[in-house]
Amino acid sequence: MTAREGATGGFWRANSLTLVFGGAFLVVLACQAVAGRAEFNEQLTTAGLQQVTFGQYLTSSDFAVDVTENWQSEFLQFFLYIFGTVWLLQRGSPESKKLHEAGPESEAEQRMGAHARADSPRWAGAGGWRQTLYSRSLGIVMALLFLLSWLAQSIAGTAAYNAEQLRELSEPVSWAAYLASADFWSRTLQNWQSELLAVAAMAILSVYLRQRGSPESKPVGASHATTGVEG
Incomplete structure (x- = not known):
């Protein structure tokens, strides 16, 4: 600071x-x-x-599965959004890069390597594997958080499902069997679809609507076609 x-x-x-x-x-x-x-x-x-x-x-496994199934969908949303916006564009949206900037951009634009500044993170100018890792660290960490929360959801979900099976005097199932079950995928997909809808809605609505003072919106007076500009 x-x-x-x-x-x-x-x-x-x-x-x-x-x-x-x-x-x-x-x-x-x-x-x-x-x-x-x-x-x-x-x-x-x-x-x-x-x-x-x-x-x-x-x-309890019931509480754990309810929490982790929401966490994994949120981390999936950010992971896909972070990586997707490297190449995917939306004309007129502040959520998108400018139309000519698709891709990872040059080292000069990203202030990497020889173009790193005095206040740049140390690994930004380090070169080699450290620079490669750091330049993708946000997406990698989001992906790991998604995978870990997805794993936790599947384990807790198996325990919760088996507890319900035992209450109903039915046979418990293995972790692999639960991963293939309708219960697991119903829980998972209902969260995924809502997150993907939210991202798509934000990308297109921010083309035409404004929120004064928010960096998630374009300036109020910006044209609908203005892309990659935040207010």
Whole structure:
């Protein structure tokens, strides 16, 4: 942070976007846990089984699968968006690069290698595998987070599915069998389609609609055809 940035608001203002959304995430997660436990206990009561405590629900496979199935779809959205926008374009959208800029761009444009500046990240000018890795690090980390949350969802989903099978006096299934089940793919695909719809809607609606002061929007007076310009 520069002296000027520090003078214009301090830590809280300079990090308010992360702090507000991070705090909101924790609040909503807590509310989900409360509502999820209530719903789960209703199901147990209907089945004639003993209800669980809040702590037991937080460590249950039912809570884990509900949380991770949403996480994996969000990380998938950002992974696809980060990599897709390297080559894919939308005329008139601030979510797109300018139409002549498709591709990874030159080292000069990306301030890499010999074009790195004094304040550039150290690996941006390092060259070799470090530069290659760092230049794709955001997409790689998003992909890893997606894969890890998808794995966690599949494991927790198997446990939750088998718990339900046992309550119904049915045979449990293996992890591989659950991956091929309609239950797993129904949970997964209903999240994927909503994320893909949201990205497509944002890309096209930002061509014609505006939000004053938001970097996700073009300036209010920008023409509909203006591409890759943020307000």
